Amino acid sequence: MYKFTLTGFTVAALAIGASAVQADEIDLDAGEELNNQVCAACHGATGVSDVDEWPSHAAQHADYIKYHLELFRDEDRWDPDMLMTENAVPLSDADIRNVAAWLAKQDPPPGEDVDEELAERGAEIYYAGIPDDNVASCNACHGPQGEGIKGGQFARVQGQKETYLRESLKAYKDENRVSDRNRMMRDTAGRMSEEDIEAVAAYMASMTPVSEED
Ligand code: HEC
Numbered sequence: 001m002y003k004f005t006l007t008g009f010t011v012a013a014l015a016i017g018a019s020a021v022q023a024d025e026i027d028l029d030a031g032e033e034l035n036n037q038v039c040a041a042c043h044g045a046t047g048v049s050d051v052d053e054w055p056s057h058a059a060q061h062a063d064y065i066k067y068h069l070e071l072f073r074d075e076d077r078w079d080p081d082m083l084m085t086e087n088a089v090p091l092s093d094a095d096i097r098n099v100a101a102w103l104a105k106q107d108p109p110p111g112e113d114v115d116e117e118l119a120e121r122g123a124e125i126y127y128a129g130i131p132d133d134n135v136a137s138c139n140a141c142h143g144p145q146g147e148g149i150k151g152g153q154f155a156r157v158q159g160q161k162e163t164y165l166r167e168s169l170k171a172y173k174d175e176n177r178v179s180d181r182n183r184m185m186r187d188t189a190g191r192m193s194e195e196d197i198e199a200v201a202a203y204m205a206s207m208t209p210v211s212e213e214d
Pocket residue numbers: 034035038039040041042043053054055057064065066068069078079080081083084087099155168
């Protein structure tokens with residue numbers, strides 16, 4: 001009897017050990033499957049969106065994707081057309097980890113065709129900010145090639161959909177989107193005019209990719 005108990009205990013302890021390891025593992029195949037079944041319909045088969053209002057996620061940083069999926073799951077992320085939240089509510093922690101890791105590994109979006117004059121003005125804002133209005137340069141946090149900063153909340157913006165970028169900046173400006181820690185984007189967009197926003201959105205959408213992986 002004593003021996004039986006000891007063995008049972010040992011087996012249980014081993015099982016706990018094994019599941020603790022599995023909990024941190026990333027399953028890219030499962031991430032791809034979830035993407036194909038759920039996300040691809042709106043965000044594209046390889047994370048490059050075909051719809052102007054819906055963002056691309058190819059090569060986006062896994063930590064950024066994870067943070068936003070958790071916010072949507074908690075019904076706590078700006079979702080103007082209420083298309084995203086219901087898709088995030090059923091996701092498990094493992095689903096979020098797997099799909100974020102898979103999306104981060106896809107090739108970045110190619111860059112969109114935009115109004116060139118608008119994008120030229122946008123590039124000035126992106127690299128120099130708007131000193132008169134106390135707007136910081138975007139490249140400080142989003143990288144010289146729009147690549148963002150790995151391992152944090154600093155989003156990749158290169159080749160993102162122009163309309164999505166513009167609407168997101170307006171949503172920060174209007175205090176609708178509040179997912180930015182320390183008000184980093186609300187304070188930035190809040191000091192920009194609609195024309196500034198349109199220009200910088202055009203520039204970011206037009207940026208072509210550099211090879212960089214998460
Ligand atoms: C019915 C369409 C639809 C489906 C399906 C969908 N999404 Fe979304 N998703 C959206 C829309 C629309 C937005 C933009 C919300 C906004 O305007 O800020 C969005 C936003 C996001 C964002 C935030 C992007 C950013 O740059 O901040 C992430 C991350 C995301 N979706 C991931 C996913 C994943 C992963 C799946 C699959 C599990 C998925 N979505 C399924 C429509 C959808």
